[in-house]
Amino acid sequence: xxxxMKVTVGVMGSAGGELAAEVCAKVFRLGEAIGRTDxxxxxxxxxxxxxxxxxxxxxxxxxxxxxSPGHTLQEHVELYQxxxxxxxxxxxxxxxxxxxEITAVRSCDIVVVVGGRSGTLGEFAIAYDExxxxxxxxxxxxxxxxxxxxxxxxxxxxxxxxVYDTDPDRLLQRLLDCLPAHKTPSPARxxxx
Amino acid sequence: xxxxMKVTVGVMGSAGGELAAEVCAKVFRLGEAIGRTDxxxxxxxxxxxxxxxxxxxxxxxxxxxxxSPGHTLQEHVELYQxxxxxxxxxxxxxxxxxxxEITAVRSCDIVVVVGGRSGTLGEFAIAYDExxxxxxxxxxxxxxxxxxxxxxxxxxxxxxxxVYDTDPDRLLQRLLDCLPAHKTPSPARxxxx
Amino acid sequence: xxxxMKVTVGVMGSAGGELAAEVCAKVFRLGEAIGRTDxxxxxxxxxxxxxxxxxxxxxxxxxxxxxSPGHTLQEHVELYQxxxxxxxxxxxxxxxxxxxEITAVRSCDIVVVVGGRSGTLGEFAIAYDExxxxxxxxxxxxxxxxxxxxxxxxxxxxxxxxVYDTDPDRLLQRLLDCLPAHKTPSPARxxxx
Amino acid sequence: xxxxMKVTVGVMGSAGGELAAEVCAKVFRLGEAIGRTDxxxxxxxxxxxxxxxxxxxxxxxxxxxxxSPGHTLQEHVELYQxxxxxxxxxxxxxxxxxxxEITAVRSCDIVVVVGGRSGTLGEFAIAYDExxxxxxxxxxxxxxxxxxxxxxxxxxxxxxxxVYDTDPDRLLQRLLDCLPAHKTPSPARxxxx
Numbered sequence: 001x002x003x004x005m006k007v008t009v010g011v012m013g014s015a016g017g018e019l020a021a022e023v024c025a026k027v028f029r030l031g032e033a034i035g036r037t038d039x040x041x042x043x044x045x046x047x048x049x050x051x052x053x054x055x056x057x058x059x060x061x062x063x064x065x066x067x068s069p070g071h072t073l074q075e076h077v078e079l080y081q082x083x084x085x086x087x088x089x090x091x092x093x094x095x096x097x098x099x100x101e102i103t104a105v106r107s108c109d110i111v112v113v114v115g116g117r118s119g120t121l122g123e124f125a126i127a128y129d130e131x132x133x134x135x136x137x138x139x140x141x142x143x144x145x146x147x148x149x150x151x152x153x154x155x156x157x158x159x160x161x162x163v164y165d166t167d168p169d170r171l172l173q174r175l176l177d178c179l180p181a182h183k184t185p186s187p188a189r190x191x192x193x
Numbered sequence: 194x195x196x197x198m199k200v201t202v203g204v205m206g207s208a209g210g211e212l213a214a215e216v217c218a219k220v221f222r223l224g225e226a227i228g229r230t231d232x233x234x235x236x237x238x239x240x241x242x243x244x245x246x247x248x249x250x251x252x253x254x255x256x257x258x259x260x261s262p263g264h265t266l267q268e269h270v271e272l273y274q275x276x277x278x279x280x281x282x283x284x285x286x287x288x289x290x291x292x293x294e295i296t297a298v299r300s301c302d303i304v305v306v307v308g309g310r311s312g313t314l315g316e317f318a319i320a321y322d323e324x325x326x327x328x329x330x331x332x333x334x335x336x337x338x339x340x341x342x343x344x345x346x347x348x349x350x351x352x353x354x355x356v357y358d359t360d361p362d363r364l365l366q367r368l369l370d371c372l373p374a375h376k377t378p379s380p381a382r383x384x385x386x
Numbered sequence: 387x388x389x390x391m392k393v394t395v396g397v398m399g400s401a402g403g404e405l406a407a408e409v410c411a412k413v414f415r416l417g418e419a420i421g422r423t424d425x426x427x428x429x430x431x432x433x434x435x436x437x438x439x440x441x442x443x444x445x446x447x448x449x450x451x452x453x454s455p456g457h458t459l460q461e462h463v464e465l466y467q468x469x470x471x472x473x474x475x476x477x478x479x480x481x482x483x484x485x486x487e488i489t490a491v492r493s494c495d496i497v498v499v500v501g502g503r504s505g506t507l508g509e510f511a512i513a514y515d516e517x518x519x520x521x522x523x524x525x526x527x528x529x530x531x532x533x534x535x536x537x538x539x540x541x542x543x544x545x546x547x548x549v550y551d552t553d554p555d556r557l558l559q560r561l562l563d564c565l566p567a568h569k570t571p572s573p574a575r576x577x578x579x
Numbered sequence: 580x581x582x583x584m585k586v587t588v589g590v591m592g593s594a595g596g597e598l599a600a601e602v603c604a605k606v607f608r609l610g611e612a613i614g615r616t617d618x619x620x621x622x623x624x625x626x627x628x629x630x631x632x633x634x635x636x637x638x639x640x641x642x643x644x645x646x647s648p649g650h651t652l653q654e655h656v657e658l659y660q661x662x663x664x665x666x667x668x669x670x671x672x673x674x675x676x677x678x679x680e681i682t683a684v685r686s687c688d689i690v691v692v693v694g695g696r697s698g699t700l701g702e703f704a705i706a707y708d709e710x711x712x713x714x715x716x717x718x719x720x721x722x723x724x725x726x727x728x729x730x731x732x733x734x735x736x737x738x739x740x741x742v743y744d745t746d747p748d749r750l751l752q753r754l755l756d757c758l759p760a761h762k763t764p765s766p767a768r769x770x771x772x
Contacts, residue, residue, distance in 0.1 A: 099480055102678045
């Protein structure tokens with residue numbers, strides 16, 4: 001199918017915990033690459049690493065969309081302590097941190113994992129189970145360093161493809177090269193959990 | 194709270210049925226006004242009247258976001274027979290026609306009803322119950338012509354405000370004038386259905 | 387399709403506001419009828435009229451299921467000030483008052499409107515748009531008294547059927563008589579909002 | 580908080596793939612234990628291992644609830660090829676395989692992982708991130724055998740507790756012993772993904 005729309009790239013990863021300066025810089029560069037190639041950046045509208053990507057994408061003139069867990073802007077800011085700067089559009093799902101991940105992942109042509117803990121693991125699992133094209137930015141710590149082992153544990157062909165790279169620009173380019181041939185399966189391809 | 198973001202305006206209304214040319218033109222003008230005032234237009238990514246607004250907004254250089262019922266682009270196009278043209282971003286909720294309305298309404302600072310039938314009635318009910326600022330474009334048929342009676346039936350102060358006008362430009366201007374003073378209540382303000 | 391399962395009946399209506407004793411008694415009798423006929427009662431797990439039905443159904447030995455707006459039991463009780471007594475199962479959607487309505491309505495073979503304000507209007511709109519078999523208990527005030535006018539405003543054939551009665555036992559019996567012939571359409575029957 | 584309701588136990592695991600007879604028997608015994616101790620069994624209403632638990636629970640006279648990905652019973656059966664037998668209540672979320680997992684996990688006091696692939700990984704991640712009490716039935720293959728390594732990768736204290744056992748009866752008993760002291764945190768405990 002001809003999409004005729006800009007490519008959407010999700011950046012999913014650690015929203016909190018200790019974030020090393022060089023990891024932040026790397027994810028900022030990923031965001032810049034997304035903006036520069038005229039892709040749309042989608043995140044869970046959280047702080048931390050995904051927000052570094054948001055800042056990078058805006059620096060490069062990209063469009064940024066955040067899928068918020070909150071019902072309202074006020075909940076987004078006060079309850080979830082999440083940012084509004086550098087985001088062009090906020091979508092309020094009102095379904096909480098893990099609920100909003102479904103919408104965020106489904107809205108991405110490509111999902112990139114950076115660092116990450118249990119929330120990111122959920123996003124990876126959704127993306128993998130729904131057969132997405134997935135990038136893993138190596139050298140960002142957290143579950144990004146363990147995705148290959150997790151894929152081995154899962155042992156299921158869902159149609160997902162996973163691309164690993166340590167360099168943000170090269171990772172994005174490789175993903176964009178894969179995208180035209182990648183087929184996301186229909187949503188109910190046989191249920192097997 | 195300072196939003197610091199562009200105002201989001203939803204246009205909700207008839208996706209099908211007979212759509213008179215002058216009604217389509219009126220909703221297109223509403224979309225143009227939304228684009229011209231640098232608001233972001235949000236719809237349910239459906240065909241029909243809301244898509245007229247999308248085309249108007251793009252004509253005026255605005256940003257357009259569609260909240261799709263589908264899990265994927267393919268479902269959006271094939272199962273829901275919904276458009277992709279003139280939409281900058283599609284958000285895939287995968288929760289169906291009525292499920293995606295929750296996310297669409299929550300993401301709007303202002304919701305405008307144009308024409309509409311039972312789907313739009315649902316969107317109006319959500320917007321009203323969640324205390325939104327609501328516009329009704331008179332002269333577009335459907336439930337837009339009956340909203341005042343429906344509000345009387347509902348007989349509940351939710352914090353919602355409803356502004357009626359026959360002219361799309363004036364309606365939007367009046368809504369934008371109301372917005373700074375409008376307070377959307379917190380999501381659980383006492384449950385009373 | 388042979389269901390082979392018990393019939394699920396939703397009771398949707400006013401969770402707050404002034405509730406007259408005779409209206410409460412009437413809805414309690416509706417709950418008793420649901421329990422006595424071995425149907426499963428589903429509500430939004432809210433206080434008010436739907437909870438009267440819950441108490442009636444348990445009195446008659448029925449099974450009761452509440453679809454909660456909360457993420458957790460604690461949110462259910464503290465944030466939404468909702469009951470847990472007389473409910474056999476609580477389902478926690480975590481998607482808020484209007485979000486949980488989607489799940490509640492979809493889970494019902496039959497939806498009965500009692501009294502009600504804007505939340506109930508949303509539930510009615512979802513049920514109507516998704517082509518459900520709907521009962522309206524007349525004499526319970528609120529939007530239950532206006533549903534016929536709202537149906538006229540909507541002016542769309544969705545496959546929904548609406549049965550009106552002032553007597554709770556007779557209403558349920560008429561709905562159960564209609565159910566075998568009622569066809570709920572597929573979820574994407576042409577999008578028209 | 581006094582719950583005053585029956586304990587809900589989710590069984591999440593492989594819905595498809597090769598399922599060894601002894602693994603099926605073990606999960607059936609887990610279901611029997613859930614039914615015998617008067618807990619409510621919740622699954623994703625899928626076939627495979629979770630349905631073995633459903634059959635076991637009904638054999639022991641328990642109550643069984645399935646959280647379906649479908650909008651309707653017809654979608655449940657035809658699109659998702661999912662069972663209706665031995666299930667007392669089906670809840671139709673209409674939000675797809677991964678979307679319905681949110682509601683399923685949130686509705687459980689205890690989540691037990693049996694076997695499992697990427698869908699189950701998602702359920703585990705949601706349960707872990709939301710701080711649930713989690714059981715892992717060892718000897719059922721799939722990700723159940725790798726949960727301890729995945730927990731090490733995640734490296735985040737969310738309040739979740741994980742109990743491992745090879746024996747279904749003993750696992751359930753240990754989980755029920757832990758439950759009174761287990762505190763599920765509030766839904767927005769600091770966002771960190």
